[in-house]
Amino acid sequence: MALVRIIITGSEILSGKVIEKNSYQILKGLTKIGFQIEKISVIHDDSQMLKKELEDALSQVDVIIISGGLGPTKDDITKDTISKYFSLRTYIDETILNKIEEYYKNLKKPVPEFAIKQALLPKKAIILENPIGFAPGLIIKKGRKIIILLPGVFEELKTILENSVIPFLEDNFNLKPKIYKTIRTVGISESEIMAKIEDICRKKFKNIQISYLPSCLGVDIEISSEDKKDVNFCEKEISSRLKEYIYGYENISLEEKVGELLRKKSLTLATAESCTGGLLGNKITNIPGSSDYYLGGVIAYSNEIKKLICKVKEETLKQYGAVSKETAIEMAKGIRNYYQADIGLSTTGVAGPTSSERKPIGLVYIGIASQKKAVVEEYHFLGNREMIKEQAAQMALNLVRKVLEGE
């Protein structure tokens, strides 16, 4: 196992002026080739802090990656700090200097004195070419530890990382990358999943790591291990226990899965949305090619439209209210008819923050109508207005999945 510390320097990040994206780029690249990230630190452009961070990292990890502070200005202190820390002499690199001079010659401007700082490099460092900027990346080897310096500009960092850092690390460490597998579930909580599968990790597969990634849309289960067989067995075991809650593996989204099912069965879909207000249609149409199976829908925010297009009966609205099982079913049937679709799908509920009809916030009915049957489900969602809408749209998609997979 090889451990990595990522150190991001930049006072502009800590003051909130710039959103930091470099650490994610680095960790994505490195975990893929088998490294494990020990920690990410974001610190100021401050020599003392950098030194302290470096010292701590040297005692903990094999590879240290530092981003930022290689540029021309006064607060670019990384190269200087590192050179002094390891007592490395510096020199002016002719190749970089020429590149800088060439650039300003083209601009017909004199080379600013501070620009030259970018050609000042520590001796013995491996130079990583920067094809889109001046400051090159640098690799410094100290005993068995490797320290890598990269520019803070996102595009430059990304390019040097991909072109030079990843190949270098692959050559220098003979790592066996971990195998990852993601199982995507919907309609079951993290605690319920744990109750169903927790023993797997404890008893059957001790070298396996299971992590849960819950969001208001569902829980992803990530299995990882160095042993591919273990991952596959474990995946099968979990799959058989959680069967009906699993809509897919890896990166597939629920709307993609529903699209696949509709396409495979040559069925069309139409939606009637009250509380989701268009979100359901939006999710469905985020999938390229969705026009093949999605005919469209109606955002029936007012009762008038519920009656006009979905043919919800006046009595139904009066007797049960717009947020009711009865209205949800009539909406699903109505939109199916109106759009001449194979499947009609409806949502009606209270997204909050206030509620009319004396129904509780978070109460949502989801209706589905096909040629064979009509079903309605009742939900009580937690969260703010947008989260309730998100959950309602997700469970509506899930209802389509359940009906299509059950058929």
Place this chain on the structure above:
Amino acid sequence: MALVRIIITGSEILSGKVIEKNSYQILKGLTKIGFQIEKISVIHDDSQMLKKELEDALSQVDVIIISGGLGPTKDDITKDTISKYFSLRTYIDETILNKIEEYYKNLKKPVPEFAIKQALLPKKAIILENPIGFAPGLIIKKGRKIIILLPGVFEELKTILENSVIPFLEDNFNLKPKIYKTIRTVGISESEIMAKIEDICRKKFKNIQISYLPSCLGVDIEISSEDKKDVNFCEKEISSRLKEYIYGYENISLEEKVGELLRKKSLTLATAESCTGGLLGNKITNIPGSSDYYLGGVIAYSNEIKKLICKVKEETLKQYGAVSKETAIEMAKGIRNYYQADIGLSTTGVAGPTSSERKPIGLVYIGIASQKKAVVEEYHFLGNREMIKEQAAQMALNLVRKVLEGE
């Protein structure tokens, strides 16, 4: 000066499964009220690492904010680690427990054993209500140091931060924060803005900082200084130069602004969406109370529905195609009529990644019809499918704003 260390826990972040957004949210909120962020650390769900980090932070800063690890599962170790570190006893909080029991009762499911862990709190901690989840935030005071624990789920963290943490810190620290002002623009690029206002900062207000936060929906301009007068003058100057591109200040969204205008003028709106597929309705209905002015709409993904509900003429579709000025106008007029709304708004375009009708990807027509007039605008958006939908919905909202402000 008051210093803050932000500690983000979560192995799923360091393994690259989840993009970390909490630290930015925390630092934005805290710098606004005058705190300075000393460092951000992202660490594993590991008791030893958390303890080490905590110890170091206690020697360096006044306030420590820890996100993550308050949930029900085995890797949620924050509460336990902190309680042990400060030798705090724990107890089951009845209010939280009731909330959990109530939730599962509604689901008609037994309470999973793990779930109860979220009600287990350290004694003497101040409890910060979590209105959208189970795990509350916690404040622990140790001498002059303050340790704040927040859930890792972004929406929950954000809510507790705004409702409870910021007010608490404002009360407990008497800081002189910088003055910030955000101007929100749409329909003008960052470079165009810079060309129009760049001299303001250079010449007129030297103690002012202007930063640009561009997204595919528009550019926000942030002005900051310690001098309130300067900020106000600068804001006036920028406002007068960018007038028609500004839809609001601070946190207001374009859909909120459009809602305000409709409400003020007692007008109703209906939408006919082709390429935005429900996104426009979704944005409008994200605003609480939008049912007062938004009647709903139709997702007219198929030509059949364009004809059936929007009364787009067969000849129009044949002669000009579904993605055309003519169709956009007829859709806007048609939906206005059908829903008996004051304003009809339509989108039709090519969101990609493929295009029928030999029209280029990114081409979008937006139509609007009111009693007085009908207008159509043509756009060429860059980006992937979702980005094109986002921009189309945003410019549709902007067209409503322009028409209503012009009237």
